[in-house]
Amino acid sequence: MAFDFGVIFDSLPFLAEGLALSFLLTLLAAAGGIVLAVILALMRLSGYTALALISAAYVNFFRSMPLILVIFWFFFLVPLLIGRPVGGFYSALIAFTLFEAAYYSEIIRAGIQSVSRGQVAAGYATGLTYGQTMRFIVLPQAFRNMTPVLLTQGIVLFQDTSLVFVVALRDFMTATTIVARNEGRLIEMYLFAAAVYFVICFSGSLYVRRLQGKFAR
Template sequence: MMDFSAILPALPGLWDGMLLTLQLMVMGVLGGVILGTALAMLRLSHNKWLANAAATYVNYFRSIPLLLVITWFYFAVPFILRWITGEDTPIGAFSSCLVAFIMFEAAYFCEIVRAGIQAIAKGQMGAAQALGMNYPQSMRLIILPQAFRKMTPLLLQQSIILFQDTSLVYTVGLMDFLNASRSRGDIIGQSHEFLIFAGLVYFTVSFAASLLVKHLQRRLAV
């Protein structure tokens, strides 16, 4: 017989884990969108070297598992920094995971942003240039605002995926929500109850966010 009574007293500790999960997700999304937008601009560049370099980045990170990226940054980056600087430069588990999320998600956000930009009618750019705007001004003031409006549901959907993927930080010892739930359950001998509770929380948050995405899709379609 399962007993979920121990979950309520453990909520403060679990909430700390959820805050870390949300912090990683929000910062990873913001950094990923910024880097992904820059990569999208490079992919759309008429300079073949820049376009090919961005395409190589995107194809590489979309071809390897996120778990590998997390462990690589956690173990390899301090080694590389020590080789460059000659000193130990620990970046910590949180920072390594954040950098891994940003660089990994940027590859996916890049494709979303690129598709959003290409969905804007070419006449918009011509109209902006007719008003005397240069290319950066046209993109910043005319094209990107319209593109981001169209791709908001896709950006949110990818953010939901990142929210779920943050559970992979257990590999480097970060106490995110899932790891905090698992550890608490192991300590008091109720691992099944705490893992079931964690699963319900992830499902509730992801399902609610998915409903929001569908609502936005209907509104933007109108």
């Protein structure tokens, strides 16, 4: 059997475009997911039973669903709700944002709970409101504690973006498959895809480990 890794060089620009889309989707979904997750976590910890229940139901619901099913849901729903096709990217972005928020909110909730109660009490005692206590005292410390875990979840999210393959949105995985099938080079292309994902995710997790070491000190 003859390998031909030249096919990778010939299609590099096309593959790079796919990789750019994977990164863009990861960044936007992580940003949107974290914002939504902070709201969910604050609802959960608010002490209002109704808010806490809504938040818990949201989180448990999304955590019991496979991501692929969520992607299918929004590819079907979004055009129906808007009344016209909006392109796969926005459907995928909404699906990933809502799905990841469920996972991020559990991390953020743990992060908020890791800040000692004395800090909150001190905030109130100095006359800060709830919003100010959260904004200036609790959340900055919580985010500092949970940065490594949030980044790890970001790496997971980056791997998960490969699933947009199921709706043929042209991310890195789909681009790889298109080249693989057109050129009849499945072996080379899938090994290449594995190598690219591995290098990115492994360097990411090494960086997270270094951060953890720094924070632990």
